[in-house]
Amino acid sequence: MSAVVQAAQVLPTQRGPVVDFFIRLFREKPLGAIGFVVVLLFLFCGIFADVIAPYGMNQISPANRLKPPSARFWLGTDHLGRDMFSRLLYGAQLSVIIGFAAATLATVISVLLGIVTGYLGGKVDLVIQRMVDAWMSFPDLIILIVVVSVLGPGMPQVIFVLGLVFGIGGSRIVRGAVVSVRENMYVHAAQSMGASTARILLQHILPNILPPVIVLFTTRVGAVILVESGLSFLGFGVPPPAPTWGGLLSGSGRTYMYMAPWLALAPGLCITIVVYAINVLGDAMRDLLDPRMRGSR
């Protein structure tokens, strides 16, 4: 009887790595856990904006213009009498869509470029990475504004440009991870077994660079939301009347800042809190997923 109990204690816990990750997140990284909760809330608002929002996205009510926050309009109304709370929720929806779509595109580009240049090395690496250098020497915002001016404003364009800009820059991080994984013995062992290059990349390299890639993706979501707000603020993002947070800030928020400060405060705080939460979560994930930190409780 006691032998059975002992054996059960000796066996490692059979928790999956994902469950284990979240347990550790809440136990070891309280700030990261708060960030995680905020991000969940943000996702929830974005996904269910149509259900939660008390008013329509562009529902005008001329009688209730520039009303301060009240029980009827939680965050007040703008100069056309549109409910700010509802517009913020729809703004969250846009941010979720743009953030995740652009970050996904960016991650795919980063992984493709990084894995090819990192694994093949040599001339391929040299040529592609010098092109990346050239690309990265331009400030992001300049590239963004130029490309959006050419393609015209609109959500697909913004997603494409942000994905491209962040994807090319991020390839450097993926490349670094690949270079360090490439020299592992199991990669040589796979070669000695007759595995093809494609197979080595997919089976043996990709799973082992996933932790930095996951972190890269997470922080990219935050960065994309921030830059998209900036673009919309400057009028190069998703055009009005779509209620992007950056657009809310620059439109009614800036114009009526003295008469109705809540119009600028609300979207500004939303951007700050969500981006900060995503970054804190990304930081916590980087620490938890770093193999060198594993087991150092």
Add this chain to the structure above:
Amino acid sequence: MAKLLEVSGLTTSFRTERGPVMAVDSVSFDVDAGETLAIVGESGSGKSVSALSLMRLIPNPPGEIVAGSVMFEGQDLLKITEAEMRAVRGDRIAMIFQEPMTSLNPSLTVGMQVGEPVMLHRGASWKAALERAGELLARVRIPDARSRVDAYPHQFSGGMRQRAMIAMALACQPKLIIADEPTTALDVTVQSQILSLLKELTRETGAALILITHDLGVVARYADRVSVMYAGRVVETGTARDIYKRPQHPYTQGLMACVPRLDQVLGRRLVPIDGQPPDLTRLPPGCAFAPRCGWVTERCLQERPSLDPVGNGHLKACFVDVDARVGEHV
């Protein structure tokens, strides 16, 4: 009958900042079917590079195979295409590396990795490959093998990982297994288990084994024949018995003198070989061992000795007739 593997004149050079280095210089050796050949030498003597060269796994750049031929089952492995070579690796020639702790991919299950060669070379399905992995793990005596198929490498001990590597090497029943210091990172007791297992399994499957090691004790127990390497060259080749009983090259003799033996006179000191292993970028024009050799002659410093037979399949690369001069040496 033709040999299973015949390596001749194999030369591999690496580009370095201080000029090209011949890590492997005109190396020749051969292996018969079912035979165990040990390649012995100190670190940097070119043992591992020889093995990697014949598998065509030398990273290029900086490395390059500049000369030689590797005849395996009547085919020159240095002349076939990369795709053809991939079909040989893991199927007809398998390799076991020296670091079991890092030779398995930490993010895949052991079963997926042990079964991978079967998928690659036999076109087996995932299910069949995992099934085979279970059989193979049982064959290398991993207890409870069927359930271990789904374990990850970090759940295995060093010895178990090396067993898993052996299982992977055996997956396609190769004709030749190259084990590159398979036991270096393991405990002494585990070492002998692993080597005995390897020897037993090669005997069962009829596979030939090239055992790369610096451990002369291992050689004595497990090898049929021995090639001794020094500074990228083979300096002596013979049957394991001959190499032990009558080492002909001063370097081999030096190696034997610095191994402790259970049957030696108590209190006798071990005799180290004087000097340092040579710098491969600045090898002397003559015999590479000459600066450390007790029997060095004028000729040794100027001319490179070739690997010549001294009878009974025994070859050595030395000008000095050691047997005749034994009396002179102190």
